[in-house]
Amino acid sequence: MSDEKNPPPTTARGDVVLEAVGLTKHFPVRGLRSGGAVVHAVDGIDLELRSGQVVALVGESGSGKSTVARLLARLYPQTSGDILLHGKPVTARRGGDFRRYARRVQMIFQDPFGSLNPVHTVRYHLTRALRIHHKGLRGQALETALRELLERVHLTPERYIDKFPHELSGGQRQRIAIARALAADPEVLLADEPISMLDVSIRVGILNLLQDLRDRLGIAILYITHDIASARYFADRTQVMYAGRPVEAGDSESVTQEPAHPYTQLLVRSAPDPDDLSGADRNAGRGEPPNMVRPPAGCRFNPRCPFATDLCREVVPPLLPISPQRSVACWGYAAQVPGGLETAPAGAVLPDLGSDAVPVQLTETVHAAPTQGVTR
Amino acid sequence: MSPAVDTTPASSPRPATARTRAEGTGARPILEIKDLAVDYGYGENRVKALRGVNLTLHEGEVLGLAGESGCGKSTLVYGATRLLPPPGLISAGEVLYHPADGSAPIDLLRQSDADLRAGRWQDIAVVFQGAMNSLNPVHRIGRQLEDAIKAHRPKSTGKEREARSRELLEMVGISAERVRSYPHQLSGGMRQRVMIAMALALEPRVLIMDEPTTALDVVMQRQILEQVQDLRDRLGFAVIFITHDVSLLVEVADRIAIMYAGEIVEEASASDVYRRPRHPYSYGLLHSFPPLHGPRRELQGIPGSPPDLQNLPSGCPFRVRCKHVMPECADVHPELGRTAFDEPRREVACLLHDAGHQVPEELSV
Numbered sequence: 001m002s003d004e005k006n007p008p009p010t011t012a013r014g015d016v017v018l019e020a021v022g023l024t025k026h027f028p029v030r031g032l033r034s035g036g037a038v039v040h041a042v043d044g045i046d047l048e049l050r051s052g053q054v055v056a057l058v059g060e061s062g063s064g065k066s067t068v069a070r071l072l073a074r075l076y077p078q079t080s081g082d083i084l085l086h087g088k089p090v091t092a093r094r095g096g097d098f099r100r101y102a103r104r105v106q107m108i109f110q111d112p113f114g115s116l117n118p119v120h121t122v123r124y125h126l127t128r129a130l131r132i133h134h135k136g137l138r139g140q141a142l143e144t145a146l147r148e149l150l151e152r153v154h155l156t157p158e159r160y161i162d163k164f165p166h167e168l169s170g171g172q173r174q175r176i177a178i179a180r181a182l183a184a185d186p187e188v189l190l191a192d193e194p195i196s197m198l199d200v201s202i203r204v205g206i207l208n209l210l211q212d213l214r215d216r217l218g219i220a221i222l223y224i225t226h227d228i229a230s231a232r233y234f235a236d237r238t239q240v241m242y243a244g245r246p247v248e249a250g251d252s253e254s255v256t257q258e259p260a261h262p263y264t265q266l267l268v269r270s271a272p273d274p275d276d277l278s279g280a281d282r283n284a285g286r287g288e289p290p291n292m293v294r295p296p297a298g299c300r301f302n303p304r305c306p307f308a309t310d311l312c313r314e315v316v317p318p319l320l321p322i323s324p325q326r327s328v329a330c331w332g333y334a335a336q337v338p339g340g341l342e343t344a345p346a347g348a349v350l351p352d353l354g355s356d357a358v359p360v361q362l363t364e365t366v367h368a369a370p371t372q373g374v375t376r
Numbered sequence: 377m378s379p380a381v382d383t384t385p386a387s388s389p390r391p392a393t394a395r396t397r398a399e400g401t402g403a404r405p406i407l408e409i410k411d412l413a414v415d416y417g418y419g420e421n422r423v424k425a426l427r428g429v430n431l432t433l434h435e436g437e438v439l440g441l442a443g444e445s446g447c448g449k450s451t452l453v454y455g456a457t458r459l460l461p462p463p464g465l466i467s468a469g470e471v472l473y474h475p476a477d478g479s480a481p482i483d484l485l486r487q488s489d490a491d492l493r494a495g496r497w498q499d500i501a502v503v504f505q506g507a508m509n510s511l512n513p514v515h516r517i518g519r520q521l522e523d524a525i526k527a528h529r530p531k532s533t534g535k536e537r538e539a540r541s542r543e544l545l546e547m548v549g550i551s552a553e554r555v556r557s558y559p560h561q562l563s564g565g566m567r568q569r570v571m572i573a574m575a576l577a578l579e580p581r582v583l584i585m586d587e588p589t590t591a592l593d594v595v596m597q598r599q600i601l602e603q604v605q606d607l608r609d610r611l612g613f614a615v616i617f618i619t620h621d622v623s624l625l626v627e628v629a630d631r632i633a634i635m636y637a638g639e640i641v642e643e644a645s646a647s648d649v650y651r652r653p654r655h656p657y658s659y660g661l662l663h664s665f666p667p668l669h670g671p672r673r674e675l676q677g678i679p680g681s682p683p684d685l686q687n688l689p690s691g692c693p694f695r696v697r698c699k700h701v702m703p704e705c706a707d708v709h710p711e712l713g714r715t716a717f718d719e720p721r722r723e724v725a726c727l728l729h730d731a732g733h734q735v736p737e738e739l740s741v
Contacts, residue, residue, distance in 0.1 A: 204677030233666030274626035
């Protein structure tokens, strides 16, 4: 498309490219007797993708993390909330508007075996993507663009251009899928579990490639994963979701090393850790994620949380800033955060995380929060 | 590994074998796989999926099999239990099972069909990959548990079988009322537990678990693994645990065998493999996943792609991806043998450990 209606503004590194505000998606339950029930897949997620930065969205299966990616890619309409591209609300649904949006926000999927058409060659897949997003690209210019794409994903053009997907290994296929996404010259890449179907020895290669794209091209990347260890390695910021709600957000290192929310703590404790074979107290937090048609009131983690009080069972905790870089949706921190107690109803008993709580570090002087009427 | 938390004292039907963390000290072998070779297909184009593998499982130990997809780890256990689907063919080897009464070992590969059927599930039970989808959706889980018992204990009464299936469910942490549930009424983790309960129904001596937790979340994975370890401590069965997740295996297993392209390339105790890998592939595998704790370390992964079994390179199959490759790797096929440091109870298949070679620093810690 040569006739640009709104050319992408030049973005500096670190500028917010794509933003989600209060993103919510409820899927209707089908069937005659569903009575208008909905699956609360995503409820009030805020997300900021900055250019040249990787944000990891971590959660169990069914926590709504893939739905967030699909909402951002405009594959579903949201129930409420806004998606902002460079600060402007995105309303594109189909046709030219959608295509212009898709050129700037591309997605790669989990399964590189399913996302490439088995009857077409690499050349066909990439040519198609190039010609959709750059009209009139032909002949030598097209050939050069194809070569550049393959080189960007570290594949030798001569060797791979005329291969069919079944002739490629999983890692090579995922590289082709990434090359296809890059054909559009996107500003944002939404990567939905890009490595979980790949062999262990080649996962790092794909992550390093994405890291390289972030650094060289300044692409903003949303990295969706269930593996919190890879988020630590790869992402600049990490956001944790549980049952469709935000749980915790912050820089990857502190979220994984000093998790603040009881759910994140459970997640980190459960991850296999060959260096710690003592296995001390890993059994806490039994139970399973809630039914998303009738999610529990209040904090959605409360049925499994060892610290939950009546307040947790009734009122949804707000995202409380516990340090300049971090926020956590847990009532246990309300007393330490300025203004935190005002969000809770008077007289409510706050949960006491005890020694599991992480210290709250606020750079500005902490103003004494009103404590009357609240028992701790 | 969690310390043995035995909440039900003296309930074990068989004296629990002492926990043999690592070394596998002197425990009797229960299953010996000798020179097992498996091909897929016939003639010229057959794929040699397994090429002369030797492996011994001892009583009460957890043996981990690790490797990437296509390395033959599932083929190994399905070959050993004669569960290979066509076109898989066992072309050589023997699998010796040592019965509990101490009588002469039986070669499972040459056993008559009737004996094999009687012994299956009774002696060796399997929890299959994606087991939670292998329950029959139209029968209640209680009935499916009872079916397995009835097939092997035809003289048992319905009451006994029902009592046993309730007991089994309780054993894996599901309330006994759930015998009346259909599979779709249970979550993925619960269905996986039902499959483990079913595998333990006849108190087997060997439990084979093929990627039992791959489809589950980490929290659920942790719960199920702890359950299995707890049951192992109480009932004293031996486990072969297959997974591609090495970090998980280091925690779960006593001994680990690393496989590459249809062969075992390294076998040692779990902590030795993790702290002192001797084979370049084991080293690469261990440096392919990021650690959650501890210092951030540079990750390398392994260059190249997993091997294509149809045209393997000559000599060492790993040489095309190996950073310590030597000219002779192309000619000589390395056999599983002692390490350069003559360590007891560990073996490696790499020419670097032969006399006259300098073992690289990272492999000689």
